[in-house]
Amino acid sequence: MNADVIIVGAGLSGLACALTLRDGGLEPLIVEASDGVGGRVRTDHREGFLLDRGFQVLQTWYPQAREMLDYSRLDLRAFYPGALIRTQGRFQRVSDVWRKPARLPEMLLSPVGTLTDKLRLLALRRHCLKGDLERLYRRPESTAIEHLRALGFSTPMIERFFKPFFSGVFFEPELNVSSRSFEFVFRAFALGDTALPARGMGEIPAQLAARLPNHVVRLGAKVDRIERTDVHLESGERLKARAVVIATEAKETARLLHRPFSEPPGRGTTCFYFGAHHAPIQGSYLVLNGEGRGRINSMLFPSNLSEYYAPPGRSLITVNVHGTEENPDALETRIRSELYPWVGEQVRDWRRVAVYRLPNALPAQQPPVPYPGSQELRRSEWLWSCGEYQAAPSIQWALHSGRRAGREVAAALKGTSMSQLANTRHPTH
Numbered sequence: 001m002n003a004d005v006i007i008v009g010a011g012l013s014g015l016a017c018a019l020t021l022r023d024g025g026l027e028p029l030i031v032e033a034s035d036g037v038g039g040r041v042r043t044d045h046r047e048g049f050l051l052d053r054g055f056q057v058l059q060t061w062y063p064q065a066r067e068m069l070d071y072s073r074l075d076l077r078a079f080y081p082g083a084l085i086r087t088q089g090r091f092q093r094v095s096d097v098w099r100k101p102a103r104l105p106e107m108l109l110s111p112v113g114t115l116t117d118k119l120r121l122l123a124l125r126r127h128c129l130k131g132d133l134e135r136l137y138r139r140p141e142s143t144a145i146e147h148l149r150a151l152g153f154s155t156p157m158i159e160r161f162f163k164p165f166f167s168g169v170f171f172e173p174e175l176n177v178s179s180r181s182f183e184f185v186f187r188a189f190a191l192g193d194t195a196l197p198a199r200g201m202g203e204i205p206a207q208l209a210a211r212l213p214n215h216v217v218r219l220g221a222k223v224d225r226i227e228r229t230d231v232h233l234e235s236g237e238r239l240k241a242r243a244v245v246i247a248t249e250a251k252e253t254a255r256l257l258h259r260p261f262s263e264p265p266g267r268g269t270t271c272f273y274f275g276a277h278h279a280p281i282q283g284s285y286l287v288l289n290g291e292g293r294g295r296i297n298s299m300l301f302p303s304n305l306s307e308y309y310a311p312p313g314r315s316l317i318t319v320n321v322h323g324t325e326e327n328p329d330a331l332e333t334r335i336r337s338e339l340y341p342w343v344g345e346q347v348r349d350w351r352r353v354a355v356y357r358l359p360n361a362l363p364a365q366q367p368p369v370p371y372p373g374s375q376e377l378r379r380s381e382w383l384w385s386c387g388e389y390q391a392a393p394s395i396q397w398a399l400h401s402g403r404r405a406g407r408e409v410a411a412a413l414k415g416t417s418m419s420q421l422a423n424t425r426h427p428t429h
Helices: 012-023 063-068 101-109 115-128 144-150 155-170 179-191 203-210 250-256 328-349 395-414 418-422
Strands: 005-008 028-031 043-046 049-052 076-078 082-087 090-095 194-197 223-227 230-233 238-240 243-246 266-276 286-289 296-300 315-322 351-363 383-385
Touching: 005 012, 012 028, 012 063, 012 203, 012 395, 043 351, 049 266, 049 315, 049 351, 063 395, 082 155, 090 101, 101 115, 115 179, 144 155, 144 179, 155 179, 155 286, 155 296, 223 250, 243 250, 243 395, 266 328, 296 328, 315 328, 328 351, 383 395
Parallel strands: 005 028, 005 243, 082 286, 243 383
Antiparallel strands: 043 049, 076 194, 082 090, 223 230, 230 238, 266 315, 266 351, 286 296, 296 315
């Protein structure tokens, strides 16, 4: 027998599952088709730049991330708690006054929304922080845009702040996403930092994998099929275990389960990386397009946060747009034209380092979105599946799903109660 449990997929869910199984006294083996761990959470190295595969950040409030990750070793670099919004031809700073109370006078005078809007923003914050996450996901549900309108926010506030800010999270420009998902994300922004590991988002799965013995993760091992507890690799090798966990994306999971696959509605994004002599804006700001027109959603400067993101004497600039349909070369021309009024002549000197087109970066998250802890993970007596696609997309729910699967498998194989396993804590040092 090769292992107690074989896990197919070395994304965040698969890694979390493996760590949980080892905490439960079982020996896992992860087989991963690609050349690295992390799934979508990967960082590429190119010409001295660190390129995360699309716009990704870590919300430090995530309960599962706080338990499983060592933040100090990740050397997290936080964004400014707020944003710079381009509106009416100018940049306007929007700040979280709970963490930047000195910015309150500036916020009160900002043209991004009325004074009433800003009071309603505080009321929305209180509402989003009430109760635990299970209660949040069981609240009456609508779309986020309907929710904001029902709360009385003005059209300028919605168009200049909520849409550009949260559409960058959901990749949905009109905010036709679940109000529950919106409130979860709002809570994360309110209670923690939005941050990048100093050496890229790929450091998150790398840190998890480093806690596993080297023999536990096998890369370049594509699974052909699963027959009960036998896992057959495309190489012809057969692996045996007492149980199997599928921790792959939805399409691959359906293939391995021999089930028809219908592509769920998804949201795409295109991320451009440019190298420049210097960033057009200093500081750790996320820049949002609040003009209500154009292709750009957001712009950020990872090398402003961490010197490791760019080689010496260079800066890395990220520009994100919704969708993936447009030809990248034509889209780049439009982006540069839109940026010219923002940053001036220097945009002509920026050199494109890479472009990532991610047609299914996130599921649509349209209502209904159930509590992510309520999905059934067990597929048979010996087979489980996990992954954020079964719940709500985020690092939080990817880790949560993997840990749930690990606990369920350990309980089934060892006869340990779920309550005992739920009290297991991963060391962070």
